[in-house]
Amino acid sequence: MRNILPKVTAEHPATLALERRGNTLRLVAGGDWIVPEAPRLDRELSHLDFSGARDAAIDAGAIQKLDSAGAWLLLRSKQAMERAGARVGEFLVPEQYHPLLENLNRAQGAAPILGPRGPRNLKEYLERIGRATIHVLQQGYGLLSFLGQITVENLEAITSPRRELPFPALVHQIEETGLTALPILGLLSFLLGVVIAYQGADQLRRFGAEIFTINLLGVSVLREIGGLIAAIIVAGRSGSAFTAQIGTMRVNEEIDAMQTLGLNIAEVLVVPRVLGLVVSLPLLTFYAGVMGMIGGAVMCYFDLGITIPEFMRQLEGAITWQTVLVGLIKAPVFAFIIGLVGCYEGLRVERNAASVGKLTTRSVVESIFLVIVFDAAFSIFFSVIGI
Amino acid sequence: MSDPIISVRGLVNVLGGNLIHDHLDLDVMPGEVMGVVGGSGTGKSVLLRSIVGLNKPQSGSISVFGAETSTLSPIDMRALQFRWGVLFQEGALFSSQTVTENIQVPLRRYTKMSQRLMDEIAAMKIAMVGLPADAGRKFPSELSGGMRKRAGLARALALDPDLVFLDEPTAGLDPISASHFDELVRGLQQSLGLTVFMVTHDIDTLRATTDRIAVLVGKKIKIGTIKTLVHDPDPWIQEYFAGARGRAALGA
Numbered sequence: 001m002r003n004i005l006p007k008v009t010a011e012h013p014a015t016l017a018l019e020r021r022g023n024t025l026r027l028v029a030g031g032d033w034i035v036p037e038a039p040r041l042d043r044e045l046s047h048l049d050f051s052g053a054r055d056a057a058i059d060a061g062a063i064q065k066l067d068s069a070g071a072w073l074l075l076r077s078k079q080a081m082e083r084a085g086a087r088v089g090e091f092l093v094p095e096q097y098h099p100l101l102e103n104l105n106r107a108q109g110a111a112p113i114l115g116p117r118g119p120r121n122l123k124e125y126l127e128r129i130g131r132a133t134i135h136v137l138q139q140g141y142g143l144l145s146f147l148g149q150i151t152v153e154n155l156e157a158i159t160s161p162r163r164e165l166p167f168p169a170l171v172h173q174i175e176e177t178g179l180t181a182l183p184i185l186g187l188l189s190f191l192l193g194v195v196i197a198y199q200g201a202d203q204l205r206r207f208g209a210e211i212f213t214i215n216l217l218g219v220s221v222l223r224e225i226g227g228l229i230a231a232i233i234v235a236g237r238s239g240s241a242f243t244a245q246i247g248t249m250r251v252n253e254e255i256d257a258m259q260t261l262g263l264n265i266a267e268v269l270v271v272p273r274v275l276g277l278v279v280s281l282p283l284l285t286f287y288a289g290v291m292g293m294i295g296g297a298v299m300c301y302f303d304l305g306i307t308i309p310e311f312m313r314q315l316e317g318a319i320t321w322q323t324v325l326v327g328l329i330k331a332p333v334f335a336f337i338i339g340l341v342g343c344y345e346g347l348r349v350e351r352n353a354a355s356v357g358k359l360t361t362r363s364v365v366e367s368i369f370l371v372i373v374f375d376a377a378f379s380i381f382f383s384v385i386g387i
Numbered sequence: 388m389s390d391p392i393i394s395v396r397g398l399v400n401v402l403g404g405n406l407i408h409d410h411l412d413l414d415v416m417p418g419e420v421m422g423v424v425g426g427s428g429t430g431k432s433v434l435l436r437s438i439v440g441l442n443k444p445q446s447g448s449i450s451v452f453g454a455e456t457s458t459l460s461p462i463d464m465r466a467l468q469f470r471w472g473v474l475f476q477e478g479a480l481f482s483s484q485t486v487t488e489n490i491q492v493p494l495r496r497y498t499k500m501s502q503r504l505m506d507e508i509a510a511m512k513i514a515m516v517g518l519p520a521d522a523g524r525k526f527p528s529e530l531s532g533g534m535r536k537r538a539g540l541a542r543a544l545a546l547d548p549d550l551v552f553l554d555e556p557t558a559g560l561d562p563i564s565a566s567h568f569d570e571l572v573r574g575l576q577q578s579l580g581l582t583v584f585m586v587t588h589d590i591d592t593l594r595a596t597t598d599r600i601a602v603l604v605g606k607k608i609k610i611g612t613i614k615t616l617v618h619d620p621d622p623w624i625q626e627y628f629a630g631a632r633g634r635a636a637l638g639a
Contacts, residue, residue, distance in 0.1 A: 034547065035494075035497075035498060035546050035547050036497075036498065038498065038500060038504065038508075039498055039499045039500045039501065039504070042500065042501055042503075042504045043501070067547035067579070068508075068511065068512075068515070068544075068547050068579065069508055069547055072507060072508060072511050076507070096580075099577055099578035100578045100579060102578070103515065103574065103575070103578040103579075104511065104515070350528060351528060352482035352526075352527065352528040353482050354482050354483040
């Protein structure tokens, strides 16, 4: 439906003829010289040969309708004739189109200036690589200084008796980022539990060690996967929302308005979001772990015939409070990263709509990237200290 | 007398439970510049949006170029859109494209012009609306508000429409830019034979460009020239034309 276009045609098809009499050229035009006819006229005109004449004339007196596209084609032909060395003596157009031609003549000399094209030679490629490298470094530096600023602001918000924590905003953010994420996160964690239990049981059955499926499930979900899946979902749901919200505020000049009113952007916009996330992500991580266990238990019951009390007993032996704690302790760090990146990218939005989309994408990619990098760093750290 | 280009009969618009337009009638004749004024919230933009089909009225009929817009098939509507151009308040340029590309969007959509001809036509339109030649390769975010409006006008004129809608073309411009814009509209209107439907607040613009004025007041519409409207007893119209700013603009 969308691509059906009406056939817009001229009432009187445009006509065009070139007469050559000795040294004199005469371009005779008639009909409707308007936009729908312009592509055809353009093609026909470009095939004409104006060379070898001393005098030329354009007779468009028989034109019935002329618009600026048609007028431009006439003017262009005139210029082409002059370039070919002819003197254009007569330029006849119906009376009522004189103002249009005058207007175009005034706008003359406007050679088309085209947009920037891609790089063409090696030097320009090198320049682009250099520019991109500097950009990445600046990005890292900017994020780092933002980290410092937000850390200070957050600590002050919590500890300083002078300042009040923006409590309603904080609660709102916890609801937005935490409570509303429960259905999707619950479903996904449950399914992940099912998948891990099924795959684990499949492999371990070969050794007759099906019961250890529960150990595998408990350790992997509670220690790693629960936290990761929660962080990734929150980065996709809330980190992107932070960037889009703050970015749109930037486009609407709301951020500028706040600044002129003496409001502290970090305190008003960033602290509630980051702190809200720091509160809600550990809770979500715990919830994801529980849902993953339920999914695993269901799978174990149907696939391996392990009853729920058996499952619980095995799980109790497989994990310690340490396992759960290791999973949970990473959550505030992930939350801080996601909130920080989301707000930072939002504040970098420029005042156009495309920028909001671009930086929202970047915010999600960056925060998931950093979450996984930090998760790996945590793994190394824990193995070094022997947990 | 020829048939009106725009003909509105019994237009009723209700927005958010509020009655905005109560059976409006309005005719715009070919080749005239019709100005629409009214206080904030009287539905000037809603009227414009109803006519171009962005807003579905509660009841009433709107015909443009003799075609009833509400009953048109999508394809006939496109044929209609080919014949009009709209300049939105902030220009509504596509921010991911340069000015030249913006102007070429309608050309690309409706015609099969060669890239060279499209480049030439875009350059011509840029010059026609009084933008410097190098504005063509700039992005909207690199232009000032006045330049964005000119670029928006260039895009509205890309297909050489018969009818142009302007939504507050001079709002937010300084008086000098605004009066240049008025001259531009008037000049283009005369040389291209345009019919212009213009929503505005600016009494200078009204005086400089319009042939007739439609005043939206009390959910109704009053149409006349500046000369006749000055004598209208309606308090809002009186205040509008007789207020200090109005008097200064009318040179009374």
